Amino acid sequence: MWMSDIHSLGGYTFAAGLFALGLGAWQVFLALVAGIIIVFFLMNFSGYAGQKTGVPYPVLARVSFGTFGANLPALLRALVAIAWYGIQTWLASRAVIVIALKIWPDLQGLTENNFLGESTLGWLAFLLMWALQLLLLRNGMETIRKFQDWAGPAVWAVMGLLVVYILINAGWNISLDLPGGKAEWGVTHAFFAAVALTVTYFSTLMLNFCDFSRFA
Template sequence: MSGMKDEVVYPEGADPQLINDDIAPLKEQKWGAYNIFAFWMSDVHSVGGYTTAGALFAMGLTSWQVLLALLVGIFIVYFACNLVSLPSQRSGTPFAVVCRAAFGIQGAKIPALIRGCIAVAWYGIQTYLASHALVILMVKLQPDWAEWADKDLHGFLGLSVLGYIAFAILWVVQALVFWRGMESIRKFIDFCGPAVYIVMAVLAIYLISEAGWDNVNLNLSDHRLTGFAVFSTFCAAVATTVSYFSGPMLNFGDISRYGKSQ
């Protein structure tokens, strides 16, 4: 990332084959509690997160059961993230370096590469889901573009022409933020984390005012579970919540390395 050279320390005698600007220990850890909080706010509120939460209702759970499953799953993630964060926060190094303690210098390349492949796929999935929202907005503003959003009329490999355009736009916008370095990302999420909640609250108030309280139903499933099926489905919902956060949970050291304190 740009600007990293002035932010890291190269230990004396370090092998140049085993260190670079992205994984060297940080000179100064600047992130505080609000920065970490804003990171999670931004991470949770994504199209993938909404889809996952919606799937819990589709399992047949009631609203309070979904809420309880989310809370249990999130506390498991919270506990695991605090354990994962320790070595990176204390050393100022990312996941790929911390792995060397368990896997060895060469062996650590394996989990680092696996993590990289998962990150590429997840980045693509999130960008793909977000691009659908952008396509809807485009068609809403320009109804004449509707036919270009139809993959059957103008599309290939399962995506419409407008879908490819929206995907490319979001890909470039995200890349521009990433290429400017972690300080740019920190400022971005510090603003976007709370902003997403504000927009969500405004939209919720607007939708309820338009629909009316009588038309608000918190039980979204078309079937109701009873007996042991409730417990087994609840456990599956908790597992789904934990698995959704498994990516940032595993790699949380990449964020916690910037933290001022544990």
């Protein structure tokens, strides 16, 4: 669960985006720690309810919203999932484009046009990622579980290699003293905004955690 939520293109993009708020490396690190501590306590509240009742979120929501009213948060959760699916697919297509251009430089010509905000290569990469995920989903949840069994460790292995690569290129010297850019509303505002964004990023896990803790 943590693997798929944190080690994703969305997670990397989010973390990198915190620097755009005008924060330095230490400030981003502290904002992430503060946000994750808040998430820890909120997830325990949700998880405790799931553990005690043994029911998933859509059923647990009936306590607050009623049997019919619980359809509303369930529907909202589904809409967010659809949007997030599109975001992740688009971000993954960016990686496909980079790899494709690295292997086949002649494809550069397919990036020079524009249709609905995307180039031909962009659409091809997006549809490729969409089709691969659809193929996986069509085979059912058991196939997804088996895929995650090897994909999860593979992500860790690749991330480990990437860390070593970065350290080598940085001369084994990673500094947290990197200055931030200009914070439009001040550093304090930017810091608390980063904390709030961290909590928001993990809101899906907080909402769904009882789906997992009910098996504890």
